[in-house]
Amino acid sequence: MLENLEGHFAYYFLASLTVIGFYGMLAKRNLVKKLIGMTILQTSIILFWLVGAYRAGGSVPIYDERLGMADPARYVNPLPHTLMLTAIVVAVVTLGVAFALIIAIHRSYGTLDEEELLERMR
Amino acid sequence: MTAANLPALIPLAYLVTALLIQLAGAWRRSLAPTLAVTGASAGAVLALAGLVRVAASGPLSYELGGWPPPVGIEFVLDGLSAFMVAVVTVVGLVALVHGGRTTATEIPGRVVPFLSASMIFLTGLTGMVLTGDLFNLYVFLEISSLAAYALLAVGSRQAPLSTFRYLTMGTAGASFYLFGLAFLYLEAGTLNMADLGRILSLVESHAPVIMGLTFMGVGMALKMALFPLHGWLPDAYTDASSAGTSLVAPLGTKVAAYVLLRLFFYVLEPEYARGLPLLTAVGYLGIAGVVWGSVMAILQPELKRMLAYSSVSQVGYIAAGIGLASPLGFIAAVLHILNHAFMKACLFLVAGSLRLRRGHSHIPRFDRSLRRAMPWSMAAFALAALSMIGIPPTAGFFSKWYLALAALEQANWVLLAALVASSLLNAVYFFRVLERMYLVPAPEGVGTAPAAIEPGEVPASMLVPTLVLAGGLLVLGLGNAWLVTHLIRPMLPAGL
Numbered sequence: 001m002l003e004n005l006e007g008h009f010a011y012y013f014l015a016s017l018t019v020i021g022f023y024g025m026l027a028k029r030n031l032v033k034k035l036i037g038m039t040i041l042q043t044s045i046i047l048f049w050l051v052g053a054y055r056a057g058g059s060v061p062i063y064d065e066r067l068g069m070a071d072p073a074r075y076v077n078p079l080p081h082t083l084m085l086t087a088i089v090v091a092v093v094t095l096g097v098a099f100a101l102i103i104a105i106h107r108s109y110g111t112l113d114e115e116e117l118l119e120r121m122r
Numbered sequence: 123m124t125a126a127n128l129p130a131l132i133p134l135a136y137l138v139t140a141l142l143i144q145l146a147g148a149w150r151r152s153l154a155p156t157l158a159v160t161g162a163s164a165g166a167v168l169a170l171a172g173l174v175r176v177a178a179s180g181p182l183s184y185e186l187g188g189w190p191p192p193v194g195i196e197f198v199l200d201g202l203s204a205f206m207v208a209v210v211t212v213v214g215l216v217a218l219v220h221g222g223r224t225t226a227t228e229i230p231g232r233v234v235p236f237l238s239a240s241m242i243f244l245t246g247l248t249g250m251v252l253t254g255d256l257f258n259l260y261v262f263l264e265i266s267s268l269a270a271y272a273l274l275a276v277g278s279r280q281a282p283l284s285t286f287r288y289l290t291m292g293t294a295g296a297s298f299y300l301f302g303l304a305f306l307y308l309e310a311g312t313l314n315m316a317d318l319g320r321i322l323s324l325v326e327s328h329a330p331v332i333m334g335l336t337f338m339g340v341g342m343a344l345k346m347a348l349f350p351l352h353g354w355l356p357d358a359y360t361d362a363s364s365a366g367t368s369l370v371a372p373l374g375t376k377v378a379a380y381v382l383l384r385l386f387f388y389v390l391e392p393e394y395a396r397g398l399p400l401l402t403a404v405g406y407l408g409i410a411g412v413v414w415g416s417v418m419a420i421l422q423p424e425l426k427r428m429l430a431y432s433s434v435s436q437v438g439y440i441a442a443g444i445g446l447a448s449p450l451g452f453i454a455a456v457l458h459i460l461n462h463a464f465m466k467a468c469l470f471l472v473a474g475s476l477r478l479r480r481g482h483s484h485i486p487r488f489d490r491s492l493r494r495a496m497p498w499s500m501a502a503f504a505l506a507a508l509s510m511i512g513i514p515p516t517a518g519f520f521s522k523w524y525l526a527l528a529a530l531e532q533a534n535w536v537l538l539a540a541l542v543a544s545s546l547l548n549a550v551y552f553f554r555v556l557e558r559m560y561l562v563p564a565p566e567g568v569g570t571a572p573a574a575i576e577p578g579e580v581p582a583s584m585l586v587p588t589l590v591l592a593g594g595l596l597v598l599g600l601g602n603a604w605l606v607t608h609l610i611r612p613m614l615p616a617g618l
Contacts, residue, residue, distance in 0.1 A: 025290055025294065035290075038294070042297055045300050045301045045304070049304045052304060080307070087260075090261065090264045093264075093268060097268055097272065097289065098289050101283075101289065104275065104282035105283050105286060109283075121283065
């Protein structure tokens with residue numbers, strides 16, 4: 001059990017982060033709290049990619065004369081970082097659209113409580 | 123401009139138009155609809171040219187920025203993507219032509235951003251279909267989804283709330299896709315579809331690969347509203363404006379189905395995909411959705427909501443075809459993507475026309491004065507309804523026929539029973555509407571005058587697109603043998 005934990009702390013942490021985010025999206029009644037859950041879920045996935053790119057003892061992926069080019073294992077993998085830069089942009093834009101919708105909902109209903117909103121829609 | 127650039131030009135045509143609409147719209151609003159139709163026509167012409175070209179001389183590939191794959195991103199126009207792009211662009215064009223009038227009456231003052239968003243929506247969809255890179259696909263997926271949220275959020279008072287729920291579900295779906303892709307990338311070290319397929323065939327029984335595929339499958343199932351992940355769809359489609367629904371409904375879910383086809387049968391080896399329990403699950407959930415969507419559709423008094431539930435059931439047919447993982451099942455799924463895009467677009471266009479002329483699309487308030495006032499629109503509706511039920515020679519019959527053949531081939535009696543049952547249920551909910559439209563007399567004394575905003579048939583800009591789609595259903599139905607032998611059979615993945 002403990003051996004399994006050792007060296008995999010990051011994955012356990014991210015798994016719990018994913019579950020927390022998902023729980024927030026499903027169980028919270030307030031729409032803003034749902035969005036917080038959504039952001040936690042997205043962040044956990046972005047971090048998962050970055051943890052996957054990590055190499056123990058690896059340097060930043062910039063050419064260094066002392067490390068040379070012979071052994072790519074001396075650098076961390078740069079591709080997931082660049083990909084996740086795009087994913088972060090996507091997450092921010094999604095959040096922006098979601099807040100625009102929340103403002104529109106609040107203007108026409110005056111509340112952000114999901115159950116109250118569903119009742120008023122009837 | 124050579125043919126080699128076609129794959130990149132199609133999404134680019136929409137993207138440039140989206141910018142032009144904003145610029146020209148700031149100067150003169152009336153320019154926006156013309157520009158949108160022009161841009162969509164350009165996209166459709168390019169896509170059809172691509173379809174002809176691919177059928178004649180094989181797939182095209184475009185290396186973005188001159189970086190050769192697998193390092194760079196490539197756009198691939200092969201049999202399947204050329205077919206899908208043609209469907210998306212043509213149906214998108216028709217829906218936009220029809221929407222010119224409904225946007226002006228239903229969402230005045232928001233036409234310019236609406237049309238700009240619809241161009242970005244089509245950019246995202248065509249990009250998703252064309253890209254040969256799985257991460258690039260995620261980016262285009264989010265582009266099309268964000269534009270779809272904007273399109274669906276304008277409309278009735280409830281629209282922002284319904285769209286918010288779609289947004290959370292849709293974002294969860296896209297996040298699952300990204301999560302699953304991380305597993306595949308960490309296992310194989312590449313994102314290019316062709317390259318990934320080669321490498322995955324060496325490691326495909328590893329647990330991370332199966333984890334990754336499952337997450338990606340669930341994400342796409344959410345996006346394509348596969349039962350039981352369809353909860354967001356009915357509200358979002360009902361509360362949006364007519365133009366928004368008729369643009370998003372026929373296309374959004376189909377492209378997610380395309381991603382499943384691409385992932386299971388092209389990136390993976392079909393032989394391996396067939397053994398995946400995930401694929402079987404997709405098939406059986408599709409069957410459940412077929413029945414569930416039909417039953418729920420019967421219970422709906424609102425036409426748009428009924429059509430939305432019927433979408434859930436029609437997506438089920440596509441999923442069932444994918445789940446069978448046989449050549450016939452593949453043909454049925456691809457043919458149904460085309461047929462359903464035409465049928466559903468036609469039905470939603472008529473719903474939009476009804477809202478323009480009557481101000482509502484509430485089924486219990488329909489009566490036979492509709493037939494007198496709008497004979498052509500009603501005829502188009504009737505034809506599309508017959509096609510949904512699956513009566514030959516309309517297009518809907520043939521995709522069901524191929525699906526039934528595929529089910530017989532594998533002795534899948536559950537699917538066959540669901541097919542028969544849902545066709546009967548489809549008949550129930552469409553004849554219920556047709557009966558009111560054609561037979562039920564107008565209530566005494568009330569007349570139709572107070573409810574009618576403008577009596578008579580809809581203007582030509584709305585009637586022609588509706589009739590083109592309705593006529594298209596007959597053409598696609600009668601020409602289905604040609605379609606299957608010349609377009610769909612050549613695109614069958616090797617080894618299926």
